Amino acid sequence: MSVIAEPSPAAPAGLDANETNPWAAQAARFQTAARKLNLDEGVAKVLAHPARELTVHIPVTMDDGRIEVFTGYRVQHSEARGPGKGGIRYDSNVSLDEVRALASWMTWKCAVVNIPFGGAKGGIICDPHILSKNELERLTRRYTAELVPFIGPERDVPAPDVNTNEQIMAWIMDTYSMHHRKTVNAVVTGKPLTLGGSQGRRQATGRGCKIVCDRAIERLKMNKNQTRVIVQGFGNVGSNAAELLAEDGYTVVGVDEYDGGIHNPNGLDIKALLQHREKNRTIQGFPGSKPLKPRELLTAACDILVPAATENQITSQNAHKIQAKIVCEGANGPTTAKADDILQEKGVFVIPDILANAGGVTVSYFEWVQDRQGYFWKEAEVNARLQDIMDESFHAVMEYADKHQVNNRIAAYMLAIDRVASAIQLRGIYA
Numbered sequence: 001m002s003v004i005a006e007p008s009p010a011a012p013a014g015l016d017a018n019e020t021n022p023w024a025a026q027a028a029r030f031q032t033a034a035r036k037l038n039l040d041e042g043v044a045k046v047l048a049h050p051a052r053e054l055t056v057h058i059p060v061t062m063d064d065g066r067i068e069v070f071t072g073y074r075v076q077h078s079e080a081r082g083p084g085k086g087g088i089r090y091d092s093n094v095s096l097d098e099v100r101a102l103a104s105w106m107t108w109k110c111a112v113v114n115i116p117f118g119g120a121k122g123g124i125i126c127d128p129h130i131l132s133k134n135e136l137e138r139l140t141r142r143y144t145a146e147l148v149p150f151i152g153p154e155r156d157v158p159a160p161d162v163n164t165n166e167q168i169m170a171w172i173m174d175t176y177s178m179h180h181r182k183t184v185n186a187v188v189t190g191k192p193l194t195l196g197g198s199q200g201r202r203q204a205t206g207r208g209c210k211i212v213c214d215r216a217i218e219r220l221k222m223n224k225n226q227t228r229v230i231v232q233g234f235g236n237v238g239s240n241a242a243e244l245l246a247e248d249g250y251t252v253v254g255v256d257e258y259d260g261g262i263h264n265p266n267g268l269d270i271k272a273l274l275q276h277r278e279k280n281r282t283i284q285g286f287p288g289s290k291p292l293k294p295r296e297l298l299t300a301a302c303d304i305l306v307p308a309a310t311e312n313q314i315t316s317q318n319a320h321k322i323q324a325k326i327v328c329e330g331a332n333g334p335t336t337a338k339a340d341d342i343l344q345e346k347g348v349f350v351i352p353d354i355l356a357n358a359g360g361v362t363v364s365y366f367e368w369v370q371d372r373q374g375y376f377w378k379e380a381e382v383n384a385r386l387q388d389i390m391d392e393s394f395h396a397v398m399e400y401a402d403k404h405q406v407n408n409r410i411a412a413y414m415l416a417i418d419r420v421a422s423a424i425q426l427r428g429i430y431a
């Protein structure tokens with residue numbers, strides 16, 4: 001399969017397709033890590049290809065009676081360690097290469113945190129902001145109906161991602177359940193609590209980011225109370241990470257959104273910012289903050305930068321200007337492979353996406369376990385188990401980095417590939 005394809009439509013202008021194509025970005029890191037591991041050539045070939053790719057064209061009757069057709073995907077990269085696991089994204093920039101990359105990142109992420117899942121991801125090309133709630137429901141249900149033979153608690157378990165939420169998971173769960181004539185709540189995670197969701201799931205990815213920031217500043221001997229943080233993307237991941245970091249004594253000095261950033265060198269009151277955004281539907285105009293152009297904050301003075309929006313934000317265009325000592329990748333694929341090299345030369349401590357944002361899938365795993373046992377845990381228990389897994393995974397990645405003298409991203413890929421390859425070798429190739 002070619003890894004040189006279309007540029008990412010979401011990427012900043014002026015970058016070449018090889019730098020911004022997420023599937024090519026994934027492949028570059030995979031190949032480097034596989035070489036360092038002396039990975040068996042045959043196993044490398046298996047892992048360089050997604051196991052299964054489904055494209056569906058989804059007819060939807062719009063509110064005005066017109067029929068529209070949307071294109072959606074579900075890619076299952078690997079099931080070597082367990083059922084596929086990964087979110088569903090609704091966005092106009094969704095492409096097959098993006099979904100492929102996100103599916104493979106899920107394989108590596110589940111392996112880094114050592115939970116018994118493979119990797120999968122889905123997406124629909126649409127702008128959910130211009131669809132009515134009824135249109136969104138019809139789109140979701142018809143997409144799910146197309147996926148019914150491919151998903152399930154023991155096959156592939158979707159979850160929320162960009163522009164999808166608990167309500168959309170509830171529709172997926174209901175549609176799947178109607179087809180099976182019984183309630184199957186373990187078919188998706190990130191559901192509302194009343195339908196078998198888990199305590200702590202909504203905050204889990206941000207909480208995981210906060211845990212690995214704690215471990216990173218310990219390693220770098222930095223003082224929490226003197227640590228300035230900038231967050232890009234104030235959605236599920238970014239807002240929860242910002243809130244938890246601020247609560248624990250970090251100073252969040254900037255938040256960047258698609259329509260611009262806001263900055264206050266003395267720290268932003270994140271709880272008040274959440275209320276401001278709720279009321280005004282934007283972070284702009286937050287009292288006491290200075291407005292900045294989109295992406296300007298990425299290169300502003302801070303100690304920790306948390307890109308938590310989308311792919312290709314730290315690139316060969318701006319990596320050399322990054323001032324942060326730590327980059328904690330809340331988003332998937334926010335840094336291009338070219339930018340990785342620049343950050344490494346500058347000595348920036350990157351906590352790679354497949355570790356930094358793995359808190360979400362970890363609590364999704366807890367949700368799936370709770371659904372299957374029909375017994376639900378208290379939030380404190382969920383958070384304590386998450387803390388254990390994130391701490392252990394951080395240390396496991398650091399061990400690979402120290403032992404093989406590679407950067408943190410390649411170390412995380414090596415750890416993950418080692419675990420997935422061992423599962424493939426033990427299972428053998430079915431003929």
Ligand code: NAD
Nearest residue numbers: 162163205233234235236237257258309330331332357360
């Ligand atoms: P979300 O839709 O809740 O939030 C994304 C936020 O980023 C939105 O507020 C959006 O306005 C903002 N944004 C979009 N493009 C931007 C840009 N160019 N500049 C600045 N801001 C921009 O999505 P989310 O669930 O928080 O996911 C964010 C990232 O984290 C994605 O890469 C996703 O794949 C990854 N992720 C999410 C989870 C999860 O549990 N939700 C888990 C792991 C990884």
